[in-house]
Amino acid sequence: MLSGITLGQYVPGRSFIHRLDPRTKILACAMLILAVLVCNRPAGYAILTLGTLLALGGAGTSPRLVMSVLRPFWIILTLTLVLQLFFTPGLALFALGPLHVTREGLVLGGQILWRLTLLIIFSSLLTLTTSPLMLTAALESLLKPLKRLGVPAFDLAMMMTIALRFIPTLLQEAQQIIKAQQSRGAVFSRGGLTRRVRGLVPLLVPLFAGAFRRAEELATAMEIRCYRVGANRTRMHQLRYSRRDYIVLVGAGAVLAATFALRWWG
Amino acid sequence: MILVEHLTHIYAPGTPLALTSLEDVSLRIEEGEFIVLAGATGSGKTTLVQHFNGLLLPTAGRVLVGGRDTRDKRVRRELWRTVGLLFQNPEQQLFEENVFAEVAFGCRNLGLDEGSIKVRVRRALEMVGLDPGRFETLSPFALSQGQRRRVALAGVLAYRPRVLVLDEPTSGLDPAAREQIWQVLKGMQQHGHTVVVITHHMEDAARYAGRVVVLHRGKIYRQGPPRQVFSDPEGLRAVGLDVPMPNELMYRLRQRGLPVNTGVLTLDEAEAELKKLAPHEMNSTK
Numbered sequence: 257m258l259s260g261i262t263l264g265q266y267v268p269g270r271s272f273i274h275r276l277d278p279r280t281k282i283l284a285c286a287m288l289i290l291a292v293l294v295c296n297r298p299a300g301y302a303i304l305t306l307g308t309l310l311a312l313g314g315a316g317t318s319p320r321l322v323m324s325v326l327r328p329f330w331i332i333l334t335l336t337l338v339l340q341l342f343f344t345p346g347l348a349l350f351a352l353g354p355l356h357v358t359r360e361g362l363v364l365g366g367q368i369l370w371r372l373t374l375l376i377i378f379s380s381l382l383t384l385t386t387s388p389l390m391l392t393a394a395l396e397s398l399l400k401p402l403k404r405l406g407v408p409a410f411d412l413a414m415m416m417t418i419a420l421r422f423i424p425t426l427l428q429e430a431q432q433i434i435k436a437q438q439s440r441g442a443v444f445s446r447g448g449l450t451r452r453v454r455g456l457v458p459l460l461v462p463l464f465a466g467a468f469r470r471a472e473e474l475a476t477a478m479e480i481r482c483y484r485v486g487a488n489r490t491r492m493h494q495l496r497y498s499r500r501d502y503i504v505l506v507g508a509g510a511v512l513a514a515t516f517a518l519r520w521w522g
Numbered sequence: 523m524i525l526v527e528h529l530t531h532i533y534a535p536g537t538p539l540a541l542t543s544l545e546d547v548s549l550r551i552e553e554g555e556f557i558v559l560a561g562a563t564g565s566g567k568t569t570l571v572q573h574f575n576g577l578l579l580p581t582a583g584r585v586l587v588g589g590r591d592t593r594d595k596r597v598r599r600e601l602w603r604t605v606g607l608l609f610q611n612p613e614q615q616l617f618e619e620n621v622f623a624e625v626a627f628g629c630r631n632l633g634l635d636e637g638s639i640k641v642r643v644r645r646a647l648e649m650v651g652l653d654p655g656r657f658e659t660l661s662p663f664a665l666s667q668g669q670r671r672r673v674a675l676a677g678v679l680a681y682r683p684r685v686l687v688l689d690e691p692t693s694g695l696d697p698a699a700r701e702q703i704w705q706v707l708k709g710m711q712q713h714g715h716t717v718v719v720i721t722h723h724m725e726d727a728a729r730y731a732g733r734v735v736v737l738h739r740g741k742i743y744r745q746g747p748p749r750q751v752f753s754d755p756e757g758l759r760a761v762g763l764d765v766p767m768p769n770e771l772m773y774r775l776r777q778r779g780l781p782v783n784t785g786v787l788t789l790d791e792a793e794a795e796l797k798k799l800a801p802h803e804m805n806s807t808k
C-alpha cells in the first residue's frame with residue numbers, strides 16, 4: 257500500500273527534461289494533454305506515442321519507474337478497458353459466457369486505455385522532473401498577465417506549491433499512521449463495509465490532527481518571515497528560456513497541430 | 523524468540539530513490555532479554571524493529587518470531603499480539619475520545635472482555651504514572667506531550683505482548699519521566715517479557731541493558747554486554763554515539779597510563795576503580 261514512488265513525487269536529476277525551464281514543461285504538458293484529448297486517428301496516436309517516448313527518453317526515465325508511476329491507476333485502467341470491451345455494441349468477435357467482446361469495444365477500449373496512460377505519463381513527468389519550487393515560479397510567471405484582471409497570481413501559485421509540497425508528506429504520514437495502528441491490532445483492509453469505514457477512524461483522526469498542527473506551524477513560520485498576502489516580491493532565480501526550451505515548445509506545438517489536422521482534415 | 527538472518531532491506535527498490543537501509547544483518551534475541559538498540563539517526567534502527575512485527579518484509583534474508591517466518595501472511599496478521607511495537611512519537615497516533623478508550627484499543631482488538639480490559643487499563647495507567655481516576659475520562663488531545671506519550675505506552679503495556687519493542691520511548695521526556703519508563707520496562711522484563719528499546723541515552727542503556735546492539739549505516743557495528751560495548755569510547759564516537767561518563771573517565775585515565783578497568787557501568791564502580799588507584803586520598807576527601 258502506498259509504496260514505491262508516491263504521486264507527485266519529485267526525483268532530482270540532470271536530464272534534458274530536468275533542465276528545461278519549468279514554464280516550458282507546463283506549457284508543453286498542457287499542449288500534449290490537449291493533443292491527447294483531440295486525437296482520434298491511429299496516425300495521431302502514433303505521433304503522440306512517439307512524443308511520449310522522446311519525452312521519457314529525454315527525462316532518463318527507466319521503464320520500471322514508468323510502471324511504478326502507473327501502478328496506482330491499474331484498477332481504473334483495467335476497469336475502463338473491460339467495460340468498453342463488453343459494453344460497446346457492434347460486431348461480436350467472441351463470447352465469454354453471456355457477454356460478447358465486440359470489435360468496436362476492442363478499438364474504443366484500447367483507445368481510452370492508451371489515452372489515460374498517456375495523460376498519466378505526461379502529468380507524472382512534469383512532477384517527476386520539476387521541483388515544487390520551480391513549479392510555483394513557473395505558475396506565477398504564467399499567471400502574471402492575469403494580475404491586471406485582479407487575479408492574485410502569487411498567492412494562487414503559493415497555495416499550489418504548498419499543496420504540492422505536502423501531498424507526499426501527507427501520504428507518508430498516512431503510511432506511518434497505518435503502520436502504527438496495525439501494530440496495535442487495527443485492521444484496515446478486511447471485513448465488511450461498515451467495519452472498513454469504522455476502521456478508518458484510527459487513520460483519519462491522527463492524520464487530520466497532524467495536518468492542522470502542520471498548517472498552523474507553517475502559517476506561524478511564514479508570518480515570522482514577514483509573509484503577507486498580496487505583497488509583491490522578487491525572485492532569487494529568474495526564469496529564462498533557452499534554445500532547449502524553444503525546441504521543446506515547437507515540438508509540442510507541432511504534435512498538437514498534427515493531431516488537430518488529422519482530426520479535422522485527415 | 524526473534525531470529526534475524528542475513529536481513530537486507532531496500533526502500534523503494536528499482537526506483538531512482540532506492541535506498542539500502544539494512545545490509546546483511548543477523549541477530550538473535552532470546553526470550554527474556556533486555557536489549558538496547560543504538561546508532562546514529564538514519565542507521566536503520568527503526569527499519570530493523572519494524573521487521574520484528576512484520577510491518578516491513580525483508581528484501582533478502584528472513585526474520586523468524588517464535589520460529590515462524592514473518593513472510594507468511596497468516597503469521598503476520600497475528601504477530602502484533604506477540605510483538606508489541608511502540609512507534610517513535612506515538613503521541614501522534616492517538617485518536618480516541620478519552621484516555622481509557624485509547625489505552626483499551628489494543629485489548630479490544632485482542633477481543634478481551636470488558637471486565638479484564640478495565641483491570642488491565644487501570645493497571646497500565648498506574649504503571650506509567652498516570653492516576654486512572656483523574657486521567658481515564660480526559661481527551662488525549664487535552665494532555666501534555668509527555669502525558670500523551672505515557673498514554674501511548676500504557677496502550678501497549680495493557681495488552682501484554684510477550685515482546686515489547688519501543689522506538690525511542692524516552693526521547694524528549696524529562697529525566698524523571700525517563701527514569702520511570704526504564705523502571706517500567708525493567709519490571710516487564712522481570713515478569714518474563716522480552717524487551718527491545720531504541721534510545722540515544724547511553725547512560726540509561728548502560729544501566730538497564732543486558733545487551734547493547736549498535737547499528738552503523740545499516741550494519742551491526744558492535745554488540746555485547748554494555749560493559750564490553752562501552753569500554754571503547756573512540757569506536758562509539760566514530761559512529762555518532764555518546765559514551766557514558768564513567769566509561770569516558772576510565773578510558774581517559776587509561777590513556778594516561780593508569781591501570782584502571784574501562785568496563786565500568788556506574789559512578790559507584792568508577793569510584794571503586796579510583797579508590798584502587800589512590801586508596802589513601804579518596805578516603806581523606808570523604
Ligand SMILES: Nc1ncnc2c1ncn2[C@@H]1O[C@H](COP(=O)(O)OP(=O)(O)O)[C@@H](O)[C@H]1O
Nearest residue numbers: 533541543561562563564565566567568569570
Ligand atoms: N519509508 C521510507 N522510505 C524511504 N526511505 C526510508 C524510509 N524510512 C526510512 N528510510 C531511510 O532508511 C534509512 C534508515 O532509517 P531509519 O530506520 O528510520 O533509521 P533510524 O531509526 O536509525 O534513525 C535512512 O536513511 C532513512 O532515510
Ligand SMILES: [Mg+2]
Nearest residue numbers: 567568610689
Ligand atoms: Mg528511528
